Amino acid sequence: MKIGIIDADLIGRKKHRFPNLVCEKISGYWKEKGAEVYLLMDYNLPDFFDYVYIAKVFTDTPVPDFINKLIGKKDNPNEKVKIGGTGFYFDKAPNLPAEIEHHMPDYHLYDEWIKNEVSRACKEAEQKGKVFNKSKFMTQFKEYTDYSIGFITRGCFRKCKFCVNQKFDHVFVHSPLREFLDPSRKKLCFLDDNFLGCPQWKSLLEEIISTGRQFKFKQGLDERLLTEEKCRMLFNSKYDGDFTFAFDNISDYELIHEKLKMIRKYNQKKSVKFYVLVGFESTDAKDIENAFKRVELLLCYRCLPYIMRYMDKNNTPWKQSKYRALYVTIARWCNQPSIIKKMSFRDFCEANQALHKNKNTLCSAMKSMVDFENEYPEIAARYFDIRFGEDNLNITK
Numbered sequence: 001m002k003i004g005i006i007d008a009d010l011i012g013r014k015k016h017r018f019p020n021l022v023c024e025k026i027s028g029y030w031k032e033k034g035a036e037v038y039l040l041m042d043y044n045l046p047d048f049f050d051y052v053y054i055a056k057v058f059t060d061t062p063v064p065d066f067i068n069k070l071i072g073k074k075d076n077p078n079e080k081v082k083i084g085g086t087g088f089y090f091d092k093a094p095n096l097p098a099e100i101e102h103h104m105p106d107y108h109l110y111d112e113w114i115k116n117e118v119s120r121a122c123k124e125a126e127q128k129g130k131v132f133n134k135s136k137f138m139t140q141f142k143e144y145t146d147y148s149i150g151f152i153t154r155g156c157f158r159k160c161k162f163c164v165n166q167k168f169d170h171v172f173v174h175s176p177l178r179e180f181l182d183p184s185r186k187k188l189c190f191l192d193d194n195f196l197g198c199p200q201w202k203s204l205l206e207e208i209i210s211t212g213r214q215f216k217f218k219q220g221l222d223e224r225l226l227t228e229e230k231c232r233m234l235f236n237s238k239y240d241g242d243f244t245f246a247f248d249n250i251s252d253y254e255l256i257h258e259k260l261k262m263i264r265k266y267n268q269k270k271s272v273k274f275y276v277l278v279g280f281e282s283t284d285a286k287d288i289e290n291a292f293k294r295v296e297l298l299l300c301y302r303c304l305p306y307i308m309r310y311m312d313k314n315n316t317p318w319k320q321s322k323y324r325a326l327y328v329t330i331a332r333w334c335n336q337p338s339i340i341k342k343m344s345f346r347d348f349c350e351a352n353q354a355l356h357k358n359k360n361t362l363c364s365a366m367k368s369m370v371d372f373e374n375e376y377p378e379i380a381a382r383y384f385d386i387r388f389g390e391d392n393l394n395i396t397k
């Protein structure tokens with residue numbers, strides 16, 4: 001048997017650097033059956049493959065038209081091409097068969113591709129007369145090389161309207177650690193939707209901690225569910241990198257404020273990041289104000305906001321907004337930790353203007369700020385000068 005696997009995000013997204021777990025599980029399943037498995041880097045789909053699996057996670061990853069036309073066709077056993085993933089089906093993505101879903105991932109599916117990337121970069125450096133730093137170059141592949149990856153739990157009960165996780169109304173135990181833990185890999189990466197919402201979170205977290213490995217929850221954790229006990233365990237663990245949460249709704253402001261106090265009590269050292277969803281409920285001045293209000297609270301607690309501009313498979317509302325350039329500027333300000341830690345929004349726009357070649361015109365960042373300030377001076381006065389770590393809200397009193 002010959003099996004082809006296409007990770008559509010790898011082909012279609014230039015900077016994409018995260019293994020597709022479904023592709024790795026399919027590869028592991030077929031390799032165990034003695035099949036030859038190939039990671040394909042184009043859509044030529046030669047006839048000698050018995051099956052070609054195509055998976056994608058992101059809805060906006062481009063794929064050839066003939067692939068899109070196959071979406072939704074009934075699964076025909078004679079059909080060679082199998083398509084799956086939220087990138088194609090959004091919240092209606094069919095489940096994998098249990099024997100694949102619960103198979104040990106093939107963590108070596110991407111080895112050849114990584115090897116090729118390294119030799120390409122090495123040659124490029126040689127041609128330019130530069131020294132090739134392999135270990136630095138390899139850091140971009142760390143999720144392919146250093147981590148065991150899986151879902152300890154699945155499901156979420158919140159059913160946020162903007163989220164693909166609509167299938168379930170509770171969180172449940174999905175894969176035991178041993179199902180995807182490769183003892184040769186020093187770290188763990190979990191893709192759980194809402195781990196803290198699982199009734200068995202405590203015993204699961206104890207098991208994770210007992211492996212002695214660094215671990216992270218790639219999709220973030222639900223800070224609204226934090227308790228003193230959860231904080232104690234989490235913030236004393238070997239967590240890998242930043243703790244990541246989400247502050248999607250302004251209506252959660254008071255609750256998040258309470259949880260931020262709790263986070264600060266148990267965590268003084270580690271960086272804490274919050275996704276801040278914008279452009280979902282509206283794309284007007286109210287949405288901009290709500291974004292700044294959430295950012296302000298986070299900055300007061302020395303947390304890093306990360307602006308997520310809402311999009312689904314058909315729409316990208318912020319792009320149609322009259323504040324399109326402002327959304328871009330806010331995201332550029334917030335999503336670069338080294339910038340937001342040092343600059344207010346106004347500083348950032350002024351710094352952009354200083355670098356602008358044509359001094360007689362305003363750069364896009366500056367123009368977006370000035371236009372909004374002229375229209376809504378009170379909002380600008382309230383938020384454009386806030387700074388990371390400044391106690392604007394008198395939270396220490």
Ligand code: SF4
Pocket residue numbers: 156157158159160163164165193194222
């Ligand atoms: S809490 Fe997170 S995982 Fe659950 S529905 Fe909302 S966004 Fe999705």
